[in-house]
Amino acid sequence: xxxxxxxxxxxxxxxxxxxxxxxxxxxxxxxxxxxxxxxxxxxxxxxxxxxxxxxxxxxxxxxxxxxxxxxxxxxxxxxxxxxxxxxxxxxxxxxxxxxxxxxxxxxxxxxxxxxxxxxxxxxxxxxxxxxxxxxxxxxxxxxxxxxxxxxxxxxxxxxxxxxxxxxxxxxxxxxxxxxxxxxxxxxxxxxxxxxxxxxxxxxxxxxxxxxxxxxxxxxxxxxxxxxxxxxxxxxxxxxxxxxxxxxxxxxxxxxxxxxxxxxxxxxxxxxxxxxxxxxxxxxxxxxxxxxxxxxxxxxxxxxxxxxxxxxxxxxxxxxxxxxxxxxxxxxxxxxxxxxxxxxxxxxxxxxxxxxxxxxxxxxxxxxxxxxxxxxxxxxxxxxxxxxxxxxxxxxxxxxxxxxxxxxxxxxxxxxxxxxxxxxxxxxxxxx
Amino acid sequence: xxxxxxxxxxxxxxxxxxxxxxxxxxxxxxxxxxxxxxxxxxxxxxxxxxxxxxxxxxxxxxxxxxxxxxxxxxxxxxxxxxxxxxxxxxxxxxxxxxxxxxxxxxxxxxxxxxxxxxxxxxxxxxxxxxxxxxxxxxxxxxxxxxxxxxxxxxxxxxxxxxxxxxxxxxxxxxxxxxxxxxxxxxxxxxxxxxxxxxxxxxxxxxxxxxxxxxxxxxxxxxxxxxxxxxxxxxxxxxxxxxxxxxxxxxxxxxxxxxxxxxxxxxxxxxxxxxxxxxxxxxxxxxxxxxxxxxxxxxxxxxxxxxxxxxxxxxxxxxxxxxxxxxxxxxxxxxxxxxxxxxxxxxxxxxxxxxxxxxxxxxxxxxxxxxxxxxxxxxxxxxxxxxxxxxxxxxxxxxxxxxxxxxxxxxxxxxxxxxxxxxxxxxxxxxxxxxxxxxxxxxxxxxxxxxxxxxxxxxxxxxxxxxxxxxxxxxxxxxxxxxxxxxxxxxxxxxxxxxxxxx
Numbered sequence: 001x002x003x004x005x006x007x008x009x010x011x012x013x014x015x016x017x018x019x020x021x022x023x024x025x026x027x028x029x030x031x032x033x034x035x036x037x038x039x040x041x042x043x044x045x046x047x048x049x050x051x052x053x054x055x056x057x058x059x060x061x062x063x064x065x066x067x068x069x070x071x072x073x074x075x076x077x078x079x080x081x082x083x084x085x086x087x088x089x090x091x092x093x094x095x096x097x098x099x100x101x102x103x104x105x106x107x108x109x110x111x112x113x114x115x116x117x118x119x120x121x122x123x124x125x126x127x128x129x130x131x132x133x134x135x136x137x138x139x140x141x142x143x144x145x146x147x148x149x150x151x152x153x154x155x156x157x158x159x160x161x162x163x164x165x166x167x168x169x170x171x172x173x174x175x176x177x178x179x180x181x182x183x184x185x186x187x188x189x190x191x192x193x194x195x196x197x198x199x200x201x202x203x204x205x206x207x208x209x210x211x212x213x214x215x216x217x218x219x220x221x222x223x224x225x226x227x228x229x230x231x232x233x234x235x236x237x238x239x240x241x242x243x244x245x246x247x248x249x250x251x252x253x254x255x256x257x258x259x260x261x262x263x264x265x266x267x268x269x270x271x272x273x274x275x276x277x278x279x280x281x282x283x284x285x286x287x288x289x290x291x292x293x294x295x296x297x298x299x300x301x302x303x304x305x306x307x308x309x310x311x312x313x314x315x316x317x318x319x320x321x322x323x324x325x326x327x328x329x330x331x332x333x334x335x336x337x338x339x340x341x342x343x344x345x346x347x348x349x350x351x352x353x354x355x356x357x358x359x360x361x362x363x364x365x366x367x368x369x370x371x372x373x374x375x376x377x378x379x380x381x382x383x384x385x386x387x388x389x390x391x392x393x394x395x396x397x398x399x400x401x402x403x404x405x406x407x408x409x410x411x412x413x414x415x416x417x418x419x420x421x422x423x424x425x426x427x428x429x430x431x
Numbered sequence: 432x433x434x435x436x437x438x439x440x441x442x443x444x445x446x447x448x449x450x451x452x453x454x455x456x457x458x459x460x461x462x463x464x465x466x467x468x469x470x471x472x473x474x475x476x477x478x479x480x481x482x483x484x485x486x487x488x489x490x491x492x493x494x495x496x497x498x499x500x501x502x503x504x505x506x507x508x509x510x511x512x513x514x515x516x517x518x519x520x521x522x523x524x525x526x527x528x529x530x531x532x533x534x535x536x537x538x539x540x541x542x543x544x545x546x547x548x549x550x551x552x553x554x555x556x557x558x559x560x561x562x563x564x565x566x567x568x569x570x571x572x573x574x575x576x577x578x579x580x581x582x583x584x585x586x587x588x589x590x591x592x593x594x595x596x597x598x599x600x601x602x603x604x605x606x607x608x609x610x611x612x613x614x615x616x617x618x619x620x621x622x623x624x625x626x627x628x629x630x631x632x633x634x635x636x637x638x639x640x641x642x643x644x645x646x647x648x649x650x651x652x653x654x655x656x657x658x659x660x661x662x663x664x665x666x667x668x669x670x671x672x673x674x675x676x677x678x679x680x681x682x683x684x685x686x687x688x689x690x691x692x693x694x695x696x697x698x699x700x701x702x703x704x705x706x707x708x709x710x711x712x713x714x715x716x717x718x719x720x721x722x723x724x725x726x727x728x729x730x731x732x733x734x735x736x737x738x739x740x741x742x743x744x745x746x747x748x749x750x751x752x753x754x755x756x757x758x759x760x761x762x763x764x765x766x767x768x769x770x771x772x773x774x775x776x777x778x779x780x781x782x783x784x785x786x787x788x789x790x791x792x793x794x795x796x797x798x799x800x801x802x803x804x805x806x807x808x809x810x811x812x813x814x815x816x817x818x819x820x821x822x823x824x825x826x827x828x829x830x831x832x833x834x835x836x837x838x839x840x841x842x843x844x845x846x847x848x849x850x851x852x853x854x855x856x857x858x859x860x861x862x863x864x865x866x867x868x869x870x871x872x873x874x875x876x877x878x879x880x881x882x883x884x885x886x887x888x889x890x891x892x893x894x895x896x897x898x899x900x901x902x903x904x905x906x907x908x909x910x911x912x913x914x915x916x917x918x919x920x921x922x923x924x925x926x927x928x929x930x931x932x933x
Contacts, residue, residue, distance in 0.1 A: 176748075
């Protein structure tokens with residue numbers, strides 16, 4: 001069966017996350033978004049682990065569902081058009097900060113376990129070497145390679161995926177805290193890594209420019225810090241709904257066709273696409289950075305080098321090259337942002353939220369609306385402007401001021417005149 | 432590679448040699464090469480004895496010597512305790528011990544004595560036990576034991592146990608009563624090496640004097656400015672007496688420092704100058720990098736701990752996306768510091784609580800070291816569980832005593848206040864000169880960055896105090912001190928702002 005998975009996210013036990021980032025709301029938002037397989041995040045945190053054991057029950061092998069009494073807690077909010085059987089997978093992201101090859105490395109890694117027993121083994125070993133109680137995403141002075149060893153020893157089906165591999169500060173290939181080659185990060189255990197997460201600021205074509213990434217299948221996840229951000233990015237599977245099937249689709253991606261592709265942010269919208277300094281409000285295309293000798297024109301210090309420049313630095317192919325293991329992808333703008341654009345108000349405003357919920361009730365989940373729903377149906381439920389916005393998004397016909405140095409990019413779908421003329425045309429058809 | 436003074440120490444040809452080696456002067460390096468020179472060419476029945484301060488140091492020494500082709504059979508390396516344990520195992524009948532005698536750690540002994548002396552409170556018992564230990568180390572030679580010691584010994588021998596002090600004491604007695612046993616060791620060891628000579632106590636001193644004869648030699652190395660164990664009976668005065676104890680002895684200085692930046696070295700030299708009674712020449716910096724000494728006083732001990740945690744976050748360059756994105760750390764700050772590069776040092780273990788709390792809240796990995804024993808004595812007792820060292824980097828939380836011999840790019844010394852440094856608390860006798868040396872030991876752990884922090888208000892053992900900055904800070908020239916960054920932003924505010932985006 002076909003399903004979407006977003007398995008890199010956090011619980012309310014992680015720092016700077018929303019208080020309602022709990023299983024009940026994840027179960028609800030998974031249905032809003034159309035994400036059927038959701039990572040639990042944070043399984044090394046002892047209190048969250050206990051909560052997972054209490055509230056989840058086994059479903060298919062290696063996957064869990066929220067027990068009915070907890071599902072019921074949010075069922076009033078759920079429009080029947082979105083109803084879906086959500087599954088959870090035991091996951092955690094580890095922040096590895098350590099010295100390797102004479103530099104401080106900061107690498108985030110996502111870890112996956114097929115059972116509570118395997119998860120407990122990982123939790124206990126990490127608990128013995130660091131602090132896993134303060135943060136759902138623990139900060140450990142542990143080498144990524146040694147983390148991978150602990151993961152591999154916990155269960156034959158446990159695996160690790162380096163997270164958002166291009167993020168400057170915290171990733172395997174990042175400009176600040178990363179390495180130039182995956183092998184330098186995972187050493188002798190590199191062959192046990194079979195997938196990489198693209199992160200919000202890069203899309204598959206950027207990654208395809210590196211031969212060194214050819215052995216890996218690309219996955220996408222949303223790294224949500226609140227339930228509404230679930231599924232910003234996701235991975236599409238068409239295989240049996242089970243942990244072993246997902247594992248095989250990743251590990252044996254050259255022969256197993258289970259992994260179908262990804263849905264992505266427009267990379268320009270990610271927080272680290274361009275270079276720059278947020279505090280100085282300098283946003284630079286890598287070309288401009290080069291023109292300024294890598295220094296911020298405002299403060300004169302080196303700029304934070306974004307993902308685009310870093311990819312350019314490490315790439316050995318020009319733009320347009322396809323990896324032998326490439327999968328299709330779709331670039332999306334979150335529905336609330338599209339509504340916000342059509343309404344001319346902020347995406348968190350009451351008005352946008354009301355329209356969002358109404359659309360879900362009348363049409364179905366967000367990914368369906370963004371990707372598959374016929375535009376006439378969108379127009380009927382949400383008006384011509386929204387339908388046109390979604391058409392343009394699907395066609396990639398939008399304008400984005402790129403993100404840089406931690407600042408998200410900003411999206412523009414319409415000019416004010418365009419907006420007026422579409423609305424006027426709609427008025428004409430109504431009367 | 433040896434510098435000229437190190438080379439001179441290695442090549443010194445007289446029988447007895449005292450090497451004064453300040454912090455970071457390549458002490459172990461020099462010692463290793465001198466051992467290698469004197470051990471090479473020894474016949475099978477001869478060996479050198481290397482007394483180290485910890486068993487870990489002994490292990491490292493053996494490794495380095497193995498790489499210089501000094502084989503195990505020509506080398507005995509270990510602490511005084513381990514060496515004496517081996518002597519007793521080899522001669523247990525002669526020493527009047529049963530074959531299966533056992534050495535007990537203080538934790539095992541304490542309950543036995545608590546049962547013997549039920550009238551003592553916990554702290555009185557601890558005080559009596561340390562006094563017994565000190566007596567055994569300092570005064571047992573030539574004196575009759577008092578009632579406490581006799582009762583204590585009766586309890587231990589009733590249980591078939593020896594304590595750590597007994598190991599040394601029993602060997603001393605064995606050698607006195609059976610000179611042929613001593614003569615065997617005198618013949619076997621062609622040369623004796625002693626590391627950390629400033630920290631030896633009278634009993635250890637007596638063992639060395641006994642072992643050194645007209646036919647062998649001794650090399651002692653250490654730094655009288657770093658003597659910090661007088662509470663255990665150690666006496667830096669043995670430095671002065673070396674030439675009397677071992678006639679004809681030479682004395683050499685290692686004065687080139689390969690650890691700390693020049694600024695930090697000048698500052699620590701200014702602090703120790705007021706003690707320097709042995710006239711140790713000042714150290715010269717051989718590391719050419721910028722150093723930074725930062726002195727800062729905070730309102731409370733909790734604020735001091737928060738400050739440490741916040742500074743560490745800045746040094747690491749932000750430990751989370753959150754700290755980057757919230758602008759809590761400047762994104763262009765250069766960061767080549769990881770957790771293993773950082774140590775937080777304090778005078779009393781009780782200061783650790785606030786620090787742990789603050790670091791925990793940040794989610795930073797840290798490990799709290801045990802109060803210094805100066806000797807990993809656990810290894811002597813099979814009962815003590817093996818301590819499996821984790822492979823992950825952590826921030827080191829250490830008492831100043833435990834920090835001895837270690838070095839870190841970044842060092843925070845907290846509690847730089849009168850009453851803590853120098854320690855002046857009722858019931859905790861402390862020698863002001865030794866406190867100064869302790870302060871010096873702490874400062875000289877730092878390679879690049881040293882924070883000397885204090886609080887204006889602090890509670891110690893439940894008692895609240897107003898605090899004045901430590902007198903030692905006044906000895907540092909103002910031009911070396913950089914006095915404070917802008918205050919850290921208020922955490923809660925930053926977090927709320929970020930949640931608006933979440």
